[in-house]
Amino acid sequence: DTAVSQTPKYLVTQMGNDKSIKCEQNLGHDTMYWYKQDSKKFLKIMFSYNNKELIINETVPNRFSPKSPDKAHLNLHINSLELGDSAVYFCASSLGNVLTFGAGSRLTVL
Amino acid sequence: SQKIEQNSEALNIQEGKTATLTCNYTNYSPAYLQWYRQDPGRGPVFLLLIRENEKEKRKERLKVTFDTTLKQSLFHITASQPADSATYLCALGRYSGGGADGLTFGKGTHLIIQP
Numbered sequence: 275d276t277a278v279s280q281t282p283k284y285l286v287t288q289m290g291n292d293k294s295i296k297c298e299q300n301l302g303h304d305t306m307y308w309y310k311q312d313s314k315k316f317l318k319i320m321f322s323y324n325n326k327e328l329i330i331n332e333t334v335p336n337r338f339s340p341k342s343p344d345k346a347h348l349n350l351h352i353n354s355l356e357l358g359d360s361a362v363y364f365c366a367s368s369l370g371n372v373l374t375f376g377a378g379s380r381l382t383v384l
Numbered sequence: 385s386q387k388i389e390q391n392s393e394a395l396n397i398q399e400g401k402t403a404t405l406t407c408n409y410t411n412y413s414p415a416y417l418q419w420y421r422q423d424p425g426r427g428p429v430f431l432l433l434i435r436e437n438e439k440e441k442r443k444e445r446l447k448v449t450f451d452t453t454l455k456q457s458l459f460h461i462t463a464s465q466p467a468d469s470a471t472y473l474c475a476l477g478r479y480s481g482g483g484a485d486g487l488t489f490g491k492g493t494h495l496i497i498q499p
Contacts, residue, residue, distance in 0.1 A: 278427075307486055317428070317473065317489040330486055364427050371416060371477055373487060375427030 277301050278376040280365045286382045287355060294351045295379045297365030305329075306348040307373065308340060309364040317364070323348055355383045386412045388490035390474055396496045397464050405459040405493045407474030414476035417450055417457050418487065422471045431472075432459075464497045471495070 278299045287293055299306060307330075308320040322330040326342045337353045352359060360383045365376040391406035407417070416435045420428035434441045434450045434457070441448045447460040461468050471494045475487040 309486075314491065315471065316491050319486040319488075322486050366427070371433060372418070372430045373420075373428075374430070377427050378425070 277374050278365055278367055280363075280376040280379050282379060283377065284380050284382075286384065288384055289355055289357060291355050292351070292353045293355060293381070294349055295363055295365075295381075296347070296349045297376060298347050299365075299367040299374070300346065301367055301369070301374060303367035303369045303374070304345060305368045306342065306345070307366040307368070308348065308350050309366060309375075311362045311364060311378070313361070321348075321350075352381075355381075357383050359383050386410070386488060388412070388474060388476060388488060390472075390490040390493045393491075394494045394496065396498060399464060399466060399497050399499050401464055403461040403464045403468070403495055403497070405472050405474075405495065407457040407459065407490055409455050409476060412455075412476055412488070413478070414452075415479055416477050417448075418475045418477065419446075419448060419457075419459050420473040420475060420489075422473055422492065428473055461495075466497045466499050469495055469497045 280297045305324045307322045309317050311317045320334050321340045323342045325345050339351045342348045362378045362380045364378045366373040387410045389408045397403040418433045419431045422428040432448045434448050445462045449458045471492040473492045474490040477487050
């Protein structure tokens with residue numbers, strides 16, 4: 275069973291479009307995250323949620339909106355996509371200090 | 385600003401030798417430090433955690449040291465194997481009680497073990 279699963283794995287879209295990435299974890303963890311890994315492989319936190327409540331919102335354009343319908347799900351919606359949004363987006367969850375990551379969703383904006 | 389530096393972008397080691405990776409940080413007081421492994425096209429996978437009051441941790445062929453005075457962690461893989469080839473990420477956390485503060489990651493060191 276996949277612990278943290280994200281869909282889609284690949285996403286290619288045009289500038290200006292709106293897209294969503296979904297994430298689900300079956301570990302029973304209370305906290306979920308979105309991280310962005312850019313072309314230089316730098317992994318940076320975007321958001322974290324604890325029991326459906328937003329805890330961290332780093333300096334991210336408000337075109338990015340996370341939504342957590344329940345503590346097992348954290349989705350990421352992106353409006354008006356820009357070229358610079360191209361990256362790999364990782365969902366993760368944690369119980370305590372250790373993170374379990376999904377396999378990543380590679381977003382390419384043309 | 386907070387900064388985490390890992391020793392090089394790529395490190396080539398001969399099979400059987402010990403690989404040593406470095407993580408240095410500035411403007412940060414971490415409660416703990418973690419190492420993750422990332423393979424191409426995959427998410428990072430947790431390897432080891434060491435707390436600020438610990439000097440060394442071991443797990444099988446892996447060893448981590450943590451020097452809060454030098455603001456440095458060393459990550460060792462003994463008897464290295466080609467299967468150890470991957471990118472290794474250092475990550476710092478501020479709060480020892482867990483919680484949702486997340487981790488701050490370094491850029492990683494790409495380790496290549498040559499047969």
